[in-house]
Amino acid sequence: MVGSKKLVVEGLRTGKSAVVIINWLMLPTTDNRQLTANKMKIAEIKPVITIQELERIDVRVGTIVSVEDLPGSDKLVRLIVNFGDHTRRILAGIKQERSNPRELEGKQALFVVNLEPKEMMGEVSEGMLFDIGFSDGLLPRLAIPEQPVPNGSRAG
Numbered sequence: 001m002v003g004s005k006k007l008v009v010e011g012l013r014t015g016k017s018a019v020v021i022i023n024w025l026m027l028p029t030t031d032n033r034q035l036t037a038n039k040m041k042i043a044e045i046k047p048v049i050t051i052q053e054l055e056r057i058d059v060r061v062g063t064i065v066s067v068e069d070l071p072g073s074d075k076l077v078r079l080i081v082n083f084g085d086h087t088r089r090i091l092a093g094i095k096q097e098r099s100n101p102r103e104l105e106g107k108q109a110l111f112v113v114n115l116e117p118k119e120m121m122g123e124v125s126e127g128m129l130f131d132i133g134f135s136d137g138l139l140p141r142l143a144i145p146e147q148p149v150p151n152g153s154r155a156g
Helices: 051-055
Strands: 002-010 017-025 059-069 077-082 087-092 108-112 118-120 123-125
Touching: 087 123
Parallel strands: none
Antiparallel strands: 002 017, 059 077, 059 108, 077 087, 118 123
16 A cells, blocks of 8 residues: 655745655555554654765665565565666565565665675675664655656665
8 A cells, every 4th residue: 555645844944845745655564563653752853964974875766676585584584676787685674574575576665775784694785775664663664766766866
């Protein structure tokens, strides 16, 4: 199920308003956490960073080509992700969040691609799936483009 909500955002410097449409993808899950912000305690805003610090984070769109079980792990799956000019193996702790993680195959999502490679369960992860909600105790949802875009497109 796909949903959307309009949100009016006021610019910090300009004072002008813009309408932003937030899309989310709802997939079957085995987790009972609520999706509503009504019961969520809003986290404090993190310390201020400079635009230069933000620009160091490389967030790109990729298509999840395959979702593979990671033997010996009750949380991790191996995502093979197409970024247009190359593919990467990205390990993600989503096994318990979805009744069928393979439903993500063929979907575009946002990934952080310039993290230092990290070894987990004997395999190297070459990036991080960018999701929404996990840090707030919500059932995580993919951050996805509103419309399909070329793989490798940068967010920001």
